[in-house]
């Protein structure tokens with residue numbers, strides 16, 4: 001048995017009702033707060049996401065997992081039983097973004113900045129001094 005088989009997952013997480021449970025064995029990116037219009041619609045406000053390699057996430061329970069093709073570039077994973085928003089996944093990419101709030105605490109992560117602040121809602125202010133990008137991490 002290799003050490004990889006016995007190593008503890010880096011993190012575990014899941015939805016509100018337990019119909020989706022996952023574990024991540026690799027490293028997790030620091031949390032980025034996304035203010036885009038799509039996150040506002042699906043989360044009810046800005047959303048905090050970490051990210052991991054797609055190859056390093058495994059599902060212990062996925063009976064509730066449903067994917068919604070939210071744009072040409074990406075799909076969003078949610079629980080069809082409790083409605084929890086869980087994942088953002090670029091189509092054809094090798095990473096998966098994971099909602100920070102779905103991770104079992106403590107996450108051991110910190111928020112590193114804000115993206116898509118050009119789409120920020122007018123009903124709140126960003127009250128920290130972290131870096132702000134008008135659009136995504138790439139642009």
Ligand SMILES: [Zn+2]
Pocket residue numbers: 015016017018019020064079080081082083084
């Ligand atoms: Zn659920």
